[in-house]
Amino acid sequence: MTAFVSDVMTILRRELLRYGRERAFLLAQVLLPVLAVLLIGLPAGKLGQDLHYASYLGAGILMLTITSGAIGGGYTLIEDVQRGFLRSILVAPISRTSIVVGKILARLLLSLLLVITVGTVLAFFTDIGLAHPLLSLGALVAITFGFVALGILLATSLRRTESFRTVAVFVTLPLYLLSGMFFPIETFPRVTYLLALLNPLTYGVDLFRYGTIGVHELPLVADGLVLLAFAVLMTALAARAFERRLAG
Amino acid sequence: MTQSFAVETKALVKRYRSVLALAGLDLAIEPGCFFGLLGPNGAGKTTAVSILCTLLRPTSGEARIFGSDVVDERPAVRPHLGIVFQDPSLDTELTGRENLEIHARLYRLSERGTRIERMLEQMALTRDADRRVAALSSGMRRRLEIARALLHEPRVLFLDEPTVGLDVHARRSLWERLEQLRGSGLTLFLTTHAMDEAARLCDRVAILNEGRVVATGAPQELCQQVGGDHIELELDRPEEALPLLRTKPNVQDAWIEKRTVMVKVKHAPTELVALIEELKPQGIRAVRMREVNLEDAFVHFTGHKIDTAGNLE
Ligand SMILES: Nc1ncnc2c1ncn2[C@@H]1O[C@H](COP(=O)(O)OP(=O)(O)OP(=O)(O)O)[C@@H](O)[C@H]1O
Ligand SMILES: [Mg+2]
Numbered sequence: 001m002t003a004f005v006s007d008v009m010t011i012l013r014r015e016l017l018r019y020g021r022e023r024a025f026l027l028a029q030v031l032l033p034v035l036a037v038l039l040i041g042l043p044a045g046k047l048g049q050d051l052h053y054a055s056y057l058g059a060g061i062l063m064l065t066i067t068s069g070a071i072g073g074g075y076t077l078i079e080d081v082q083r084g085f086l087r088s089i090l091v092a093p094i095s096r097t098s099i100v101v102g103k104i105l106a107r108l109l110l111s112l113l114l115v116i117t118v119g120t121v122l123a124f125f126t127d128i129g130l131a132h133p134l135l136s137l138g139a140l141v142a143i144t145f146g147f148v149a150l151g152i153l154l155a156t157s158l159r160r161t162e163s164f165r166t167v168a169v170f171v172t173l174p175l176y177l178l179s180g181m182f183f184p185i186e187t188f189p190r191v192t193y194l195l196a197l198l199n200p201l202t203y204g205v206d207l208f209r210y211g212t213i214g215v216h217e218l219p220l221v222a223d224g225l226v227l228l229a230f231a232v233l234m235t236a237l238a239a240r241a242f243e244r245r246l247a248g
Numbered sequence: 249m250t251q252s253f254a255v256e257t258k259a260l261v262k263r264y265r266s267v268l269a270l271a272g273l274d275l276a277i278e279p280g281c282f283f284g285l286l287g288p289n290g291a292g293k294t295t296a297v298s299i300l301c302t303l304l305r306p307t308s309g310e311a312r313i314f315g316s317d318v319v320d321e322r323p324a325v326r327p328h329l330g331i332v333f334q335d336p337s338l339d340t341e342l343t344g345r346e347n348l349e350i351h352a353r354l355y356r357l358s359e360r361g362t363r364i365e366r367m368l369e370q371m372a373l374t375r376d377a378d379r380r381v382a383a384l385s386s387g388m389r390r391r392l393e394i395a396r397a398l399l400h401e402p403r404v405l406f407l408d409e410p411t412v413g414l415d416v417h418a419r420r421s422l423w424e425r426l427e428q429l430r431g432s433g434l435t436l437f438l439t440t441h442a443m444d445e446a447a448r449l450c451d452r453v454a455i456l457n458e459g460r461v462v463a464t465g466a467p468q469e470l471c472q473q474v475g476g477d478h479i480e481l482e483l484d485r486p487e488e489a490l491p492l493l494r495t496k497p498n499v500q501d502a503w504i505e506k507r508t509v510m511v512k513v514k515h516a517p518t519e520l521v522a523l524i525e526e527l528k529p530q531g532i533r534a535v536r537m538r539e540v541n542l543e544d545a546f547v548h549f550t551g552h553k554i555d556t557a558g559n560l561e
Contacts, residue, residue, distance in 0.1 A: 003356075010353040018341050084337040088396070091301050092354040093326040247305070 007094040011102025012109075018076075019110055026114075029069065033061040033118050037126060047184070051215060055127040059209040060181035062118060062128075063143065066111045067201065070144045071172060073107035074151020074238070075164055081245060082161055090246070100239065108144045115140065119212070128212050135220075136211025142227035143204040149231075149238035156241040179205050184217055200230040252315035254279040254404055254435035255300060260309035262295050262459075269295040271459035272309065277452070279314075279403075282426075282436040284446040284467075286542075287456035288550055293439040294334050296456075297408050300437070301331050313404060327355065330402030332393045334409050334439075340382040344373055344392045347381060348399055355400040363399060370425065371395040387418045394422065404435045411445060423448060443543040453542070455549045463549040470545040476500065477516030478538045479523060481509040484531030492526065 019026070041054030077100070080086040089099060115136075122128045130136075154171065155164055178192060179185075179201040185193055196202050207223040210216035216223070253276045260273040269292045277283045287293050298304035299311055302322045310317060316324040338347050345364060352360040368374045371391045376384060381392065390413060397405060411419045426436065426449060440446050446453050447467045454464040463470055483489055486509050493502040493511060498519055501512040513519040516537045524532065 006356065007354070010350060013353070014339065014342070014346075014350045017346055018339070021341050083340070084333065084335050085339050087303060087333060088331075088337040088351070089354065090303060091326060091329055091331055092351070093323060094354055 004095065004098055007098035008102045008105065010094075011089075011099055012106050015076075015103060015106030016109070019106065026110075029065055029114055030117055030121075033058065033065055034121050036061050037122055042125065051213075052126060054125065055213045056184070056209070056215070057182060058122045058126045058128050059212045060179075060205055062115055062122075062212070063139075063179075063201075063205045063208050064176060064181055065114055065118070066140060066143055067147050067176070067204075068172065069111060069114070070107055070147035071151040071154070071168055073103065073110075073144075074148040074153075075155045075168070077103055077152055077242070078155035078161060078164075078245070096243075096246075100242070104145060104148050107148055108141060111140055111144050112137075126213075130212070131214035132211045134211075136208055138224070139204050139208035139211060139227065142231040143201070143208075145231040146200065146204075146227075146234045149234035152238040153234070153241050156238075156245045175199055175201050178202070180217065181205050186217060200226055203227050203230075253277055253312070254281065255283070255311075255313060255437060257296075257300075257311040258309055260296070260299065260311055261307045262292070262299060262304070263307045269459055270299075270306070273456075273459070273461060275454060275461070277435060277437065279435055280431070280433055282430060282449055282451045283438065284450035284453040285437065285439045285456055286441060286443070286446055286453055286546060287439075288441060290458075291456040291550075292459040293456060294408055295459075297331075297334075297406050297437070297439060301329055301406060302326060327400075328403040330397035330400065330405040332390075332397045332405075332407045332410050334412075336389060336393070338381045338389060338392060338396070341380065343378050343380055344368070344384070344388075344395075345377040347392065348396055351396050351399055357400055367395045367399050372421070386413050387415060390414055391418065391422075394425075398429075403433070404437060405429075406437045408439050409441070410438070411440070411442060419445075443541065443546055447542040455546060457550045463545070467542050467545075470549075471540045471542060472515070474540055474545040474548045475514040476512050476540045476544060477514070477519075479511040479513060479516050479520060480536040480538075481511065481523075481527060481532060482507075482534040483509055483527065484533065486530070489527055489530050496526075498522075 037054050037058045041057040044053040047053045047056050119128055154168060155161055158164060158167060178196045178199045180196060185196040185202060188196055203218065203223040203226040206216050206218045207220065207227060210220060255275060255277040257273050257275045260270055262270040273296060285293050285296060295304065299306050300313065300318060302318045302325055305319060312318065313325045313328060318325050342350070345368070348364045348367065349360065352364060357363060368377050371394060373388065373391055373395060376388055381389060384392070390410065394410065411422060414422065423445070436449070438446070438449060450467060452464070452466055453470065454461045456462070463473070481489070486504055486507060489509050490502055490504065493499050498513055499511055500514065503510050511523065516539055520535070520537060524535065
C-alpha cells in the first residue's frame with residue numbers, strides 16, 4: 001500500500017513537472033473564463049430576480065475549463081504510449097493502476113488550483129463562492145475522472161492520434177452546448193432539452209453551479225447518481241481500452 | 249531447472265496475426281555473460297527483448313529471468329531489468345536530470361542525488377543534465393537512456409541496438425563503459441547488426457534468422473565453423489601458382505583478382521608459412537591476409553548480406 005502511494009506520487013511529480021513547463025497554456029486557462037465573464041456575463045445583466053448572468057456563466061465556464069483540461073489530460077496518456085516514454089514506466093516495478101491514478105490526480109490537482117484561482121478572481125464581481133464546497137468538489141472530481149477517461153477512450157480509438165484535437169472538438173462541442181453551461185436548459189426547445197438530459201455533463205454543471213452559487217435546475221440526487229455512474233463507467237471503459245492498447 | 253540462468257527461453261513463439269516473429273526460441277544465458285543476439289531486420293530481436301522485458305506476451309513457450317517467469321512472475325522480474333529500447337523512450341519535455349530523478353523514484357532507490365550525479369559523470373552528461381531532452385542531440389539522448397538503464401544497477405541489461413546513431417567516439421566510449429561492467433556480475437543482452445560491436449563485446453552470440461536461431465557459440469567458434477580466411481599473394485608469375493595451389497588439400501579455393509592470387513583456406517595463420525615456402529619459386533612480392541570475421545559467419549548463416557543500416561541486400 002505504501003509502495004502504491006509512493007508510485008502514484010512519483011507519477012504525479014512527473015506530471016506536475018510537465019504541466020509546469022506549460023505556463024503560457026495555464027495562464028490562458030485562467031484568463032479565458034475571467035474574460036468571458038467580464039465581457040459577456042457582466043453586460044448581460046440579470047437572469048432571474050436574484051441571479052446575475054455573470055454568476056451563472058462563471059460557474060458554467062469554470063466547468064468548461066475543467067472538462068476540456070481533463071480530456072487533454074487523458075490524451076497525454078496515449079501520447080506517452082506513442083512517444084515511447086510509457087514503456088520505460090511499464091518495465092519498472094510499479095503497478096499499472098498507479099500510472100493511471102497518478103495521471104488523474106495530477107489533472108485533479110490542476111483543476112482544483114484553477115478553480116480556486118479563477119473562482120477567487122470571479123468572487124470579486126459575481127456571486128460565485130463557497131455555497132456548498134463539498135458538492136462543488138464532488139462535481140469536480142466526477143467530471144475530471146469521467147473526462148480524463150473520455151480523453152483516453154477517444155485517443156485509443158483513433159488510428160491517427162494527430163487528429164485527436166479535431167475529433168475532440170467535434171465530440172465535446174455538442175456536449176458543451178447541450179449542458180446548460182451557457183444558458184439554463186429550461187430555456188431550451190423540447191428536443192434539445194431532452195438531449196441535454198441525456199448529457200452527463202449537464203448534471204456536472206448543475207451540481208457544480210449549486211455548489212458555487214447555490215442555484216440548480218435538476219434534482220440534486222439525480223445529479224449525484226448520474227455523475228457517480230458516469231465517472232465509474234467511463235473509468236472502467238477507459239481502463240479496458242488502455243489495457244487493450246498496451247497488449248497491442 | 250536446477251541452476252538458474254540469467255536468461256532462459258524454451259520454445260518461445262510469438263505470432264502477430266499473420267507474421268511469425270519468433271518460431272521457437274531456445275536460449276540459456278549464464279549469469280555474467282555478455283550475450284549478443286544478432287540478426288537482420290525483422291529477424292525477431294526486438295520481439296524477443298520485449299517478451300523478456302515483460303512488455304509482450306508470448307504466444308507460447310516460456311521465458312525466465314533468474315528463474316522467474318516473465319509472464320506469471322512479473323513483479324519478481326522487473327526490478328532486475330535495465331533496458332535501452334531500440335526507439336527513444338525518454339520524457340522529452342523534462343531535463344536529463346529530471347528523467348533520472350523520476351526513474352530513481354520508480355525503482356525506490358536510496359541516495360538518489362549521488363547516484364544520479366555519478367551516472368551523469370560516467371556518461372559525460374553532467375554539462376547537459378539540466379537541458380530539456382528535446383534540445384539534446386540524438387547521441388546525448390542515447391547516452392542518457394543508457395545512464396537511466398544502469399541507474400538502478402540491474403542484474404540483466406538489455407540493449408536493443410544501442411549504438412545506432414552514435415558517432416565513433418561515443419560508440420567506443422560506450423563499449424569501454426560496458427567493458428568496465430564485465431565481471432561485475434552484470435549480464436548483458438545485446439541485440440545488434442553491427443558485427444564489429446558483437447565481436448568486440450560478446451562472449452557468446454546467437455544468430456537469429458526469421459525467428460529461429462541458426463547458429464550459436466562464441467564469435468571465434470562461429471568464425472571457425474564457417475572458415476574461409478583469405479590470403480592474398482602478389483607474385484611475379486601468378487599463372488604458375490594456380491595449378492600448384494589447387495592440388496593442395498588445405499586450400500579451399502584459389503583464383504586471380506587484378507593480378508593478385510587469392511587463396512581461401514580454413515585458417516590462415518597456420519597455412520601462411522607453408523604457402524610462402526611453396527610459392528617462393530614464383531617470386532613473392534607481397535603477402536596480405538584477412539581472417540574470417542563475424543560478418544562472414546553472419547552472411548554464411550543467414551544467407552544474406554547486410555549493409556550498415558541493417559538492411560538485407
Ligand atoms: N506490433 C507488431 N505487429 C505486427 N507485426 C510485428 C509487430 N512487431 C513486429 N512485427 C513483425 O515481427 C517480425 C520481427 O520484428 P522485430 O521488430 O522483432 O525484428 P528485429 O529483429 O528487431 O528487426 P530490426 O533489426 O529491424 O529492429 C517482423 O516481421 C515484424 O514485421
Ligand atoms: Mg529491432
